[in-house]
Amino acid sequence: SDMKNDNSRPLERTGPRGWLGLLFLALTLTTPSTYALISDDFNSLELDTVLWTFLDPLSDGTVSLDGTRASITVPEGTSHDVWSTGNYAPRLMQASADTDFEIEDKFESPLSEKYQLQGVVIEQDADNFLRLDFYSDGAATRAFAAVFVAGSPSVKSNVPLSLSGGALYLRITRQGDQWTQSYSDDGLNWQVASTFPHALAVGAVGVFAGNAGGNAPAHTAVVDYFLNTASPIAPEDGEVQYALPVPASGRA
Numbered sequence: 001s002d003m004k005n006d007n008s009r010p011l012e013r014t015g016p017r018g019w020l021g022l023l024f025l026a027l028t029l030t031t032p033s034t035y036a037l038i039s040d041d042f043n044s045l046e047l048d049t050v051l052w053t054f055l056d057p058l059s060d061g062t063v064s065l066d067g068t069r070a071s072i073t074v075p076e077g078t079s080h081d082v083w084s085t086g087n088y089a090p091r092l093m094q095a096s097a098d099t100d101f102e103i104e105d106k107f108e109s110p111l112s113e114k115y116q117l118q119g120v121v122i123e124q125d126a127d128n129f130l131r132l133d134f135y136s137d138g139a140a141t142r143a144f145a146a147v148f149v150a151g152s153p154s155v156k157s158n159v160p161l162s163l164s165g166g167a168l169y170l171r172i173t174r175q176g177d178q179w180t181q182s183y184s185d186d187g188l189n190w191q192v193a194s195t196f197p198h199a200l201a202v203g204a205v206g207v208f209a210g211n212a213g214g215n216a217p218a219h220t221a222v223v224d225y226f227l228n229t230a231s232p233i234a235p236e237d238g239e240v241q242y243a244l245p246v247p248a249s250g251r252a
Contacts, residue, residue, distance in 0.1 A: 035095040037103060037205060037228040042070040052092045052206070061090025061209070069108060069224050072118075072209035076218035080210040082121065082131045082146075084153055091121055092223075093206030100175050105207055106187065106224040107134070107168040114138030117210035118221035120172055124201045127151040132181045132194075133208070134161075134168050141168070143193035145181050147200075157181065157194030167224075174202070 038051055042065050047054065054063050058080060062073045072090050074080040080088045107118050111134060119133020131146045131153075141163060145156040165185035173180040180195045209221035227233065 035097050036099075036231070037096050037101055038094065039225070039227045039231055039233045041068070041225040041227075041233050042223065043068060043233075047092075051094055053094070053204075054090070054092055056090045057086070057088045058090075063090065063092060069222050070207075071220050071222050072207070073220040074209050074211050074216075074218065076211070076216060079212050079216045080117075081212040082117070082133075082208070082210055083212070084151065086151070087121065087126065087129070087131075087208075089117065089121070089208040089210035091206050091208035092226075093121070093123070093204045096122075096202050096205045098202045101205075102171065102173045102229040103205065104169065104171045104225075104227045104229055107170070107221060108166070108224050109220060109222040110166050110168070111136035111141050111219075113217035113219070115212040116217055116219040117208070117212065118168075118219070119144070119170060119208060121206055121208050122172070122174075122200065122202055123204045125203065128200065130179065130198065130200065132170065132172055132179075134170065134183070135212075143181065143183050145179075145194040145196070147196075147198045156196045156198075159193050161193075171229075 040051060045065050045067050047063060047065055058078065060075055060078065064071050074090060080090065082089050105120060109118060114136055117133055117135040121129055121131055123129040127150050129148050133144050134141055135144055140160040143157065143159045143161055146153045147156060161183065163185045167185065169184040169187045171182040171190060177197050177199045179198060181193045182190045183193050184190045207223050207226060209219055211217055211219050
């Protein structure tokens with residue numbers, strides 16, 4: 001079947017743990033075999049809202065497309081952290097079957113200010129998920145991994161990176177209960193940042209932008225692509241689907 005034309009996918013969820021989150025979980029888990037992860041190079045001026053759900057817990061984030069990339073923005077002054085108080089990061093999520101997979105994401109947004117965040121969230125539900133991302137500690141970019149069980153985080157890895165390029169590539173491999181997080185600055189040469197076991201009934205996967213701290217900096221995560229490596233897009237950034245630009249926004 002054509003999963004991109006399956007309009008049963010949810011469009012919004014309120015808050016980090018709102019009642020729409022329960023509906024989201026019910027819809028994604030009642031037919032788990034339906035949703036293999038779908039690659040997207042954001043090669044359009046409009047977000048595919050059948051494929052993607054934009055979640056905006058604080059109602060102040062935005063997402064927009066420029067024809068080749070998706071940009072998720074958080075404003076300064078308010079924390080959009082993914083931590084013990086909840087997941088307040090604006091994010092693009094798509095439903096996923098609870099199977100083995102490997103995804104690759106390219107971020108074209110260097111992290112230049114302390115506590116800017118960008119990466120991947122893999123959800124069972126609003127309280128049980130993985131956070132796998134990059135963040136700035138003010139001096140270096142770090143690869144970070146944490147698991148959340150009943151809302152409580154446990155850090156699996158927090159590694160400073162030596163980077164030579166402007167882009168950041170993130171690859172997540174799931175084999176049963178084993179997870180591997182790898183990174184690259186050129187998309188060709190990969191380094192393992194973390195590997196760990198964790199049982200998770202996956203229902204959704206996506207990309208996020210965030211910030212943290214008392215003086216949280218503004219940040220825009222520029223996502224060139226989200227790829228399921230089992231079914232990549234070739235060529236990536238091919239013919240642009242022209243349309244009038246319509247920025248998408250979520251509601252808390």
